[in-house]
Amino acid sequence: MQLSTKHLIGIKELSKEDISLILTTATQFKEVLQRPVKKVPSLRDVTIVNLFYENSTRTRISFELAQKRLGADTINFSASASSVSKGETLLDTVHNILSMKVDMVVMRHQASGAAHFLSQHLPNTAIVNAGDGTNEHPTQALLDAFSIQEKLGTLQGKKIVLVGDIMHSRVALSNIYLLKKMGADVMVAGPPTLIPKYIEQALGVQVCYNLQEALQWCDVANVLRIQLERQKKVLFSTLREYNLSYGVTQKVLNSLQKEIVIMHPGPINRGVEINSDVADGPYSIILNQVENGVAVRMAALYLLASPQ
Amino acid sequence: MQLSTKHLIGIKELSKEDISLILTTATQFKEVLQRPVKKVPSLRDVTIVNLFYENSTRTRISFELAQKRLGADTINFSASASSVSKGETLLDTVHNILSMKVDMVVMRHQASGAAHFLSQHLPNTAIVNAGDGTNEHPTQALLDAFSIQEKLGTLQGKKIVLVGDIMHSRVALSNIYLLKKMGADVMVAGPPTLIPKYIEQALGVQVCYNLQEALQWCDVANVLRIQLERQKKVLFSTLREYNLSYGVTQKVLNSLQKEIVIMHPGPINRGVEINSDVADGPYSIILNQVENGVAVRMAALYLLASPQ
Amino acid sequence: MQLSTKHLIGIKELSKEDISLILTTATQFKEVLQRPVKKVPSLRDVTIVNLFYENSTRTRISFELAQKRLGADTINFSASASSVSKGETLLDTVHNILSMKVDMVVMRHQASGAAHFLSQHLPNTAIVNAGDGTNEHPTQALLDAFSIQEKLGTLQGKKIVLVGDIMHSRVALSNIYLLKKMGADVMVAGPPTLIPKYIEQALGVQVCYNLQEALQWCDVANVLRIQLERQKKVLFSTLREYNLSYGVTQKVLNSLQKEIVIMHPGPINRGVEINSDVADGPYSIILNQVENGVAVRMAALYLLASPQ
Numbered sequence: 032m033q034l035s036t037k038h039l040i041g042i043k044e045l046s047k048e049d050i051s052l053i054l055t056t057a058t059q060f061k062e063v064l065q066r067p068v069k070k071v072p073s074l075r076d077v078t079i080v081n082l083f084y085e086n087s088t089r090t091r092i093s094f095e096l097a098q099k100r101l102g103a104d105t106i107n108f109s110a111s112a113s114s115v116s117k118g119e120t121l122l123d124t125v126h127n128i129l130s131m132k133v134d135m136v137v138m139r140h141q142a143s144g145a146a147h148f149l150s151q152h153l154p155n156t157a158i159v160n161a162g163d164g165t166n167e168h169p170t171q172a173l174l175d176a177f178s179i180q181e182k183l184g185t186l187q188g189k190k191i192v193l194v195g196d197i198m199h200s201r202v203a204l205s206n207i208y209l210l211k212k213m214g215a216d217v218m219v220a221g222p223p224t225l226i227p228k229y230i231e232q233a234l235g236v237q238v239c240y241n242l243q244e245a246l247q248w249c250d251v252a253n254v255l256r257i258q259l260e261r262q263k264k265v266l267f268s269t270l271r272e273y274n275l276s277y278g279v280t281q282k283v284l285n286s287l288q289k290e291i292v293i294m295h296p297g298p299i300n301r302g303v304e305i306n307s308d309v310a311d312g313p314y315s316i317i318l319n320q321v322e323n324g325v326a327v328r329m330a331a332l333y334l335l336a337s338p339q
Numbered sequence: 340m341q342l343s344t345k346h347l348i349g350i351k352e353l354s355k356e357d358i359s360l361i362l363t364t365a366t367q368f369k370e371v372l373q374r375p376v377k378k379v380p381s382l383r384d385v386t387i388v389n390l391f392y393e394n395s396t397r398t399r400i401s402f403e404l405a406q407k408r409l410g411a412d413t414i415n416f417s418a419s420a421s422s423v424s425k426g427e428t429l430l431d432t433v434h435n436i437l438s439m440k441v442d443m444v445v446m447r448h449q450a451s452g453a454a455h456f457l458s459q460h461l462p463n464t465a466i467v468n469a470g471d472g473t474n475e476h477p478t479q480a481l482l483d484a485f486s487i488q489e490k491l492g493t494l495q496g497k498k499i500v501l502v503g504d505i506m507h508s509r510v511a512l513s514n515i516y517l518l519k520k521m522g523a524d525v526m527v528a529g530p531p532t533l534i535p536k537y538i539e540q541a542l543g544v545q546v547c548y549n550l551q552e553a554l555q556w557c558d559v560a561n562v563l564r565i566q567l568e569r570q571k572k573v574l575f576s577t578l579r580e581y582n583l584s585y586g587v588t589q590k591v592l593n594s595l596q597k598e599i600v601i602m603h604p605g606p607i608n609r610g611v612e613i614n615s616d617v618a619d620g621p622y623s624i625i626l627n628q629v630e631n632g633v634a635v636r637m638a639a640l641y642l643l644a645s646p647q
Numbered sequence: 648m649q650l651s652t653k654h655l656i657g658i659k660e661l662s663k664e665d666i667s668l669i670l671t672t673a674t675q676f677k678e679v680l681q682r683p684v685k686k687v688p689s690l691r692d693v694t695i696v697n698l699f700y701e702n703s704t705r706t707r708i709s710f711e712l713a714q715k716r717l718g719a720d721t722i723n724f725s726a727s728a729s730s731v732s733k734g735e736t737l738l739d740t741v742h743n744i745l746s747m748k749v750d751m752v753v754m755r756h757q758a759s760g761a762a763h764f765l766s767q768h769l770p771n772t773a774i775v776n777a778g779d780g781t782n783e784h785p786t787q788a789l790l791d792a793f794s795i796q797e798k799l800g801t802l803q804g805k806k807i808v809l810v811g812d813i814m815h816s817r818v819a820l821s822n823i824y825l826l827k828k829m830g831a832d833v834m835v836a837g838p839p840t841l842i843p844k845y846i847e848q849a850l851g852v853q854v855c856y857n858l859q860e861a862l863q864w865c866d867v868a869n870v871l872r873i874q875l876e877r878q879k880k881v882l883f884s885t886l887r888e889y890n891l892s893y894g895v896t897q898k899v900l901n902s903l904q905k906e907i908v909i910m911h912p913g914p915i916n917r918g919v920e921i922n923s924d925v926a927d928g929p930y931s932i933i934l935n936q937v938e939n940g941v942a943v944r945m946a947a948l949y950l951l952a953s954p955q
Contacts, residue, residue: 119914298427321438606735629746
């Protein structure tokens with residue numbers, strides 16, 4: 032089985048079969064990660080450059096771990112140490128890296144569309160999008176889907192609500208694309224200022240401005256970070272007020288007539304979009320998401336490195 | 340033989356047997372480092388993340404070398420590229436890293452107690468303190484002890500003076516704990532403003548405000564860095580005046596009726612706490628300390644990775 | 648065959664035989680890089696520290712790739728994370744790194760002569776200059792020479808013009824030394840303010856202030872970056888005016904009665920010293936230079952690591 036694409040730019044470009052293949056392959060790699068020896072030599076002769084133009088602890092470490100456990104050679108580059116300031120174009124930078132016989136580039140970039148742009152100009156090399164602006168973060172959506180499937184057995188027919196800052200979130204967009212393709216029902220919930228207009232029609236999701244109603248509806252709540260650093264304007268009054276209206280607290284969960292699964296892509300702003308009693312509580316699968324991230328990234332890298 | 344602890348947080352928590360075990364094991368690894376092939380596969384399936392929230396050339400390189408020579412997989416993370424600015428807590432960051440099935444975290448942090456805090460919340464994983472605020476720097480004290488033992492045969496009964504900025508020095512505190520446990524006599528020497536009050540009673544060391552007297556008393560002088568970047572207030576008038584009163588110079592050494600061993604944990608401020616003629620002179624074992632650091636860190640990592 | 652030197656500080660110190668040996672060895676490594684498995688275990692037990700006090704995407708990645716493909720262990724250190732701010736001298740930093748039993752140091756530094764200084768004080772360890780101030784960048788000149796030889800068969804008797812900012816360019820100086828030693832004819836072309844006085848007599852090159860005349864004369868044009876970040880004073884009016892007078896454009900190339908080879912060390916300022924139609928055009932070997940850089944650096948590191 033092979034992916035229908037040479038790149039992993041966004042969930043939007045993947046078929047349902049691609050997604051299933053990645054998730055199935057990830058199941059096998061998750062088994063590898065339970066062993067004392069967590070390494071397989073699948074990518075022994077593959078060289079991967081991690082090009083991070085935005086900071087990220089967890090995503091960069093997760094990708095690097097996935098690469099090392101597949102036996103790949105990895106080279107890291109972060110923006111502060113790059114030649115960005117020297118005025119070279121992004122395309123030149125990546126073109127040059129690939130000329131050095133690098134097999135794959137994993138890139139995080141602040142510009143939406145950066146990964147897509149590269150893939151158009153570099154058709155023969157695998158470009159993996161590790162987050163581009165407010166567009167997509169495909170491996171996050173894949174690990175979220177893997178974690179839901181692991182917990183609930185399937186995505187088909189499950190009700191998932193994405194809570195919070197939908198407007199600025201690449202995690203939300205990638206999740207919506209993926210969950211819809213896999214047959215889940217998707218709702219977005221949050222203050223009107225943080226939810227794009229016309230999102231129902233555009234993406235086929237429900238919208239709810241009341242947290243409790245949204246949680247009562249769903250099987251799974253994926254609570255997004257308040258991306259303070261990405262908001263140009265003040266879109267809600269204070270973090271304290273945000274927490275009072277849209278923060279997921281144990282008190283809100285207790286008021287529901289059901290149990291729901293709690294997810295968060297991290298990093299968590301404790302006491303803002305989620306309280307510690309929930310994040311660390313029995314319904315949270317937040318650390319499972321982190322663990323699954325390595326397996327899902329191993330699967331994606333492995334499939335992209337295979338000849339097509 | 341095994342350590343009595345899963346972590347290496349401070350010398351304070353180590354028993355005399357733990358210290359002896361690390362030093363003995365380091366002797367074996369030092370032999371490995373003399374060979375043309377300096378690598379052993381002891382930690383071949385172990386993954387270690389180096390999490391440095393403070394800059395450090397030598398300590399980070401020394402740990403990374405130790406890890407690579409044990410065959411471990413290493414991942415580096417420094418503060419500037421971390422998600423610190425995104426507001427995640429330290430505990431969340433480390434918890435997430437460990438969820439990715441990382442076996443060990445080596446951490447340097449500006450907050451005293453940071454490593455201890457982590458070890459309390461993450462009891463099952465090895466946390467190695469590579470320096471926390473003004474508290475402890477255990478591997479530095481271990482390599483200092485190894486270097487003294489190598490030079491003088493034993494620590495028992497030897498007279499060691501720590502010279503300089505005792506107040507702000509985690510190296511001083513770790514050295515005092517270790518040397519006392521191993522039966523050495525310890526003196527601290529420096530200007531009254533840089534020596535904590537009641538240190539005699541609290542830690543069982545002698546205090547001396549006169550450099551020449553201190554040097555005349557000792558077998559070994561461990562000259563500490565003036566930690567300019569860590570001093571909130573001006574605690575002495577000028578660097579030139581500090582050098583005149585407490586700088587270890589060849590002239591001072593010549594005035595003694597004996598030979599003493601000269602140590603320094605680095606990085607050296609030449610012409611401030613120590614002059615070049617002494618640092619590069621025949622009694623200096625400063626570069627031996629650096630060399631021994633790799634062997635001592637190999638020993639500590641090896642012992643912590645062994646099942647207990 | 649062996650190099651006559653333990654270090655690679657500058658082309659100035661290499662003999663013609665040294666240069667030929669590196670280029671011949673690079674040919675063999677280039678063959679390795681065409682294979683599916685691009686690694687050889689030549690430096691399996693060698694540890695190399697890359698010490699970059701100036702940012703560089705391509706040079707650092709190229710060196711790291713070369714090292715990994717030779718099987719060496721690599722440790723990276725960049726200035727922002729170094730102890731520079733702690734006031735340690737460069738010599739102490741490198742001395743300490745070497746005390747840890749590191750076999751080789753690859754260094755980029757903003758100060759001209761930094762690598763030479765180290766090699767004088769550390770005669771027994773290989774120091775590789777990856778660019779020092781406005782002095783030399785020897786591996787760049789070697790990869791440029793390799794690329795010309797690959798394209799034209801030989802350097803002997805070929806006419807090469809270096810275009811642009813000769814004054815501030817370590818690439819220019821290393822190229823001039825190398826090309827003259829290998830029997831090429833060398834011209835420098837650019838505005839008078841960017842060409843050092845007396846360079847004809849000092850280095851035996853021709854000088855031309857007219858771009859079209861220079862291009863008409865040459866077989867190869869190596870177009871240098873306008874090093875905006877390295878110019879203390881404004882040495883030409885605007886980038887637009889520079890491009891009009893000295894930018895290599897397709898229009899200028901079309902006006903020649905011949906075909907010439909186009910080179911650029913990167914990173915390119917498109918629309919300043921070179922236009923995109925030329926950089927991406929049929930006579931450009933710019934990406935070949937990048938590819939050859941890995942093979943040439945493998946050759947240099949391999950030869951320096953061999954016992955002499």
